[in-house]
Amino acid sequence: MAESESDPNEKRKFTLRFEDGSERHKFTSEWPGHAALKAARKEIDPNGFTDPETAEEENSTRLYLREIGTRKLFVYKAWTWKHNHACPECGNRRVYRRKRKDPDYRCANCKAEFDTPMDASEASEKFDLDDDENGLPDYLDEDDLTEADVTRLGRSRVPDGERLTTPEEDS
Ligand SMILES: [Zn+2]
Numbered sequence: 001m002a003e004s005e006s007d008p009n010e011k012r013k014f015t016l017r018f019e020d021g022s023e024r025h026k027f028t029s030e031w032p033g034h035a036a037l038k039a040a041r042k043e044i045d046p047n048g049f050t051d052p053e054t055a056e057e058e059n060s061t062r063l064y065l066r067e068i069g070t071r072k073l074f075v076y077k078a079w080t081w082k083h084n085h086a087c088p089e090c091g092n093r094r095v096y097r098r099k100r101k102d103p104d105y106r107c108a109n110c111k112a113e114f115d116t117p118m119d120a121s122e123a124s125e126k127f128d129l130d131d132d133e134n135g136l137p138d139y140l141d142e143d144d145l146t147e148a149d150v151t152r153l154g155r156s157r158v159p160d161g162e163r164l165t166t167p168e169e170d171s
Helices: 032-043 052-058 120-126
Strands: 012-017 023-029 061-067 072-082 095-097 105-107 146-157
Touching: 012 032, 023 032, 032 061, 032 072, 032 146, 061 146
Parallel strands: none
Antiparallel strands: 012 023, 012 061, 061 072, 072 146, 095 105
């Protein structure tokens, strides 16, 4: 398929490409960065809180997003974490795990440091927090507690001759 000129009115479509050449998911987005965030939240297992400063060494992985209709690959570094823990001092959920410091956790809101975070639902009750006050970003709700972040590393290209697929739309 020829690479089409990008039409600014047309939403771009991306798919997640794996090392073995398989492709999963179809993300519609104006920007590859948005598609990368969706891909990260879909495919990366969150494994605990991560301080943004140390995230890159701890939990990150590389994502290869192919723009559907082209052989262009957008390469991202991505990581995820969960928001089901809360600060025992103020109930905020922006609690970071630290690998190299004691105690293990620190609250981004009140700066308290502690060994064991509180369960988020207990904290909401104890501190009587509503949704605006618990520190969760707007786009997350109780059922969807995975946060993701991505950083663009660069661009690449699927070599000519390698097979491309067009996955089904799934979100
Ligand atoms: Zn706190």
